[in-house]
Amino acid sequence: MKSHPSVFRDESKLDINYIPSRLPHREKERRLLTEFFSFLLKIPDKMAQRVIVTGEIGTGKTALCQRFGSDITVEARRRGINLEYVHVNCREYRGKLFLILQHALTVLKPTFPRRGYAAEEVLKILLQNLDEENAYMILALDEFDSLIEAEGSDAVYNLTRLQEMRQNKPQRISLLGIMRNLDSTKRLDESTKSTLQRTVVRLERYGKTQLADILNERVALAFEPFTVPEDVVSLTADLAQDESGNARFGIELLWRAGKYSDAEDSDKVLPEHVRKAVSSIIPTLSKSELDDLNFHEQLFLLGAAEVFLETSEAYTTLSEIEKAYAVASEEFGEKPVSHTQLWKYLQTLSVLGILKTEVTGEGARGRSTLVYLPSVSAAELVKALRELLRKEER
Amino acid sequence: MHMELEDVFSSKPRMKILKLVARLGELNISDISRRIGLNFSTTSRHLQLLEAEGILQQRTYGRIRMYRFSQVSAKSKVVKELVEVWEASNKKELAGIGREKK
Numbered sequence: 502m503k504s505h506p507s508v509f510r511d512e513s514k515l516d517i518n519y520i521p522s523r524l525p526h527r528e529k530e531r532r533l534l535t536e537f538f539s540f541l542l543k544i545p546d547k548m549a550q551r552v553i554v555t556g557e558i559g560t561g562k563t564a565l566c567q568r569f570g571s572d573i574t575v576e577a578r579r580r581g582i583n584l585e586y587v588h589v590n591c592r593e594y595r596g597k598l599f600l601i602l603q604h605a606l607t608v609l610k611p612t613f614p615r616r617g618y619a620a621e622e623v624l625k626i627l628l629q630n631l632d633e634e635n636a637y638m639i640l641a642l643d644e645f646d647s648l649i650e651a652e653g654s655d656a657v658y659n660l661t662r663l664q665e666m667r668q669n670k671p672q673r674i675s676l677l678g679i680m681r682n683l684d685s686t687k688r689l690d691e692s693t694k695s696t697l698q699r700t701v702v703r704l705e706r707y708g709k710t711q712l713a714d715i716l717n718e719r720v721a722l723a724f725e726p727f728t729v730p731e732d733v734v735s736l737t738a739d740l741a742q743d744e745s746g747n748a749r750f751g752i753e754l755l756w757r758a759g760k761y762s763d764a765e766d767s768d769k770v771l772p773e774h775v776r777k778a779v780s781s782i783i784p785t786l787s788k789s790e791l792d793d794l795n796f797h798e799q800l801f802l803l804g805a806a807e808v809f810l811e812t813s814e815a816y817t818t819l820s821e822i823e824k825a826y827a828v829a830s831e832e833f834g835e836k837p838v839s840h841t842q843l844w845k846y847l848q849t850l851s852v853l854g855i856l857k858t859e860v861t862g863e864g865a866r867g868r869s870t871l872v873y874l875p876s877v878s879a880a881e882l883v884k885a886l887r888e889l890l891r892k893e894e895r
Numbered sequence: 896m897h898m899e900l901e902d903v904f905s906s907k908p909r910m911k912i913l914k915l916v917a918r919l920g921e922l923n924i925s926d927i928s929r930r931i932g933l934n935f936s937t938t939s940r941h942l943q944l945l946e947a948e949g950i951l952q953q954r955t956y957g958r959i960r961m962y963r964f965s966q967v968s969a970k971s972k973v974v975k976e977l978v979e980v981w982e983a984s985n986k987k988e989l990a991g992i993g994r995e996k997k
């Protein structure tokens with residue numbers, strides 16, 4: 502039983518799913534979104550909107566959209582308009598349109614049977630439901646890029662041109678696409694792209710002061726008074742800024758630092774707790790461990806990390822890494838080493854615990870070795886290795 | 896030709912269906928039959944009867960047929976209310992017994 506009081510007042514306010522009522526430094530964008538969708542509160546059946554929100558990780562895209570969604574739903578209800586804001590993370594549904602739409606449908610009709618319908622069929626049912634209930638929907642598609650990747654132009658085109666299939670019927674579904682940048686929209690055909698990109702809200706990275714403001718707001722909500730000194734917030738903001746201005750990272754650091762503080766029965770969260778928190782998030786892998794690898798081992802690891810980053814797969818094969826390694830070697834002006842040598846590198850990295858291997862059962866082509874990255878973020882690894890390789894290149 | 900009140904309500908499966916639909920809102924036949932533990936065709940027969948009496952209403956979404964309380968009939972309104980009041984009162988009674996035991 503813990504006798505020492507906790508530094509937390511309500512740690513759920515640091516949870517990734519918590520949406521604060523105020524969004525420091527995003528009020529302008531929040532007003533902008535409200536403006537874009539204001540017709541929904543005035544002439545809901547006459548218009549449907551398509552807006553894209555872009556911004557790097559931790560720039561508040563999801564929080565902004567969910568806050569906006571919650572506010573507009575309340576306002577619509579107050580005005581007697583039946584409006585649903587449905588937030589779907591496309592990646593959770595492997596970017597499959599029929600699964601995404603099915604999720605949206607079950608928000609309206611929780612008992613609707615889940616079967617393998619075609620996307621068009623689910624869309625039709627969804628619209629039928631909205632028509633019958635005289636309801637409207639803002640469908641927020643988070644990680645929209647994974648839908649584009651999985652389904653390509655046609656699906657997105659159909660989504661953006663819903664009304665053309667429903668002449669003279671009320672407009673029911675507005676779209677809010679959320680993505681890191683517009684790169685993946687390059688894969689769309691011109692007309693879909695132009696329809697989608699007409700209205701884009703771009704969230705810039707937070708600076709140090711903005712991060713400190715955000716963290717201070719959360720501290721006031723989540724921690725007991727006077728338990729988080731100003732320098733701790735400042736240090737956390739610095740670290741979050743180093744992580745490309747990632748507010749989410751800073752908030753998680755605060756939570757972890759609070760946990761370290763509680764574990765040590767401390768009255769306050771100290772900078773040392775933040776430092777411990779950082780090493781618990783980023784590394785399992787120290788810079789010196791990477792330093793100790795030779796140039797080609799580093800290139801090989803970079804190739805592996807690039808593969809994991811690009812494919813988002815948990816496992817890959819040596820031959821895939823070999824291809825990426827060849828590209829990395831070329832980039833750094835090195836002649837690639839032989840396959841046998843790469844196999845040895847894999848063994849070394851596996852012994853060090855940086856990469857891990859798993860041998861699959863007998864297949865048609867015999868046994869094969871799968872490689873995975875156990876506990877380090879691929880993006881972090883790519884970043885660290887690139888810095889190191891550039892330094893050594895000089 | 897409509898059935899007598901006692902004939903409609905004398906069936907245990909029909910009462911189970913009404914309780915289920917009152918609780919969950921709108922369900923398809925397979926879901927109802929699974930939840931009340933009866934086969935598809937028997938469940939379907941009961942549902943048709945309740946629909947013919949104007950208590951339930953069927954809606955079709957593509958290949959899916961879903962049943963819910965009829966939105967237009969007065970009968971449906973009172974039956975739904977009866978089931979809801981009955982269930983809520985039983986729940987209260989159960990909670991009371993739980994408190995006494997503590």
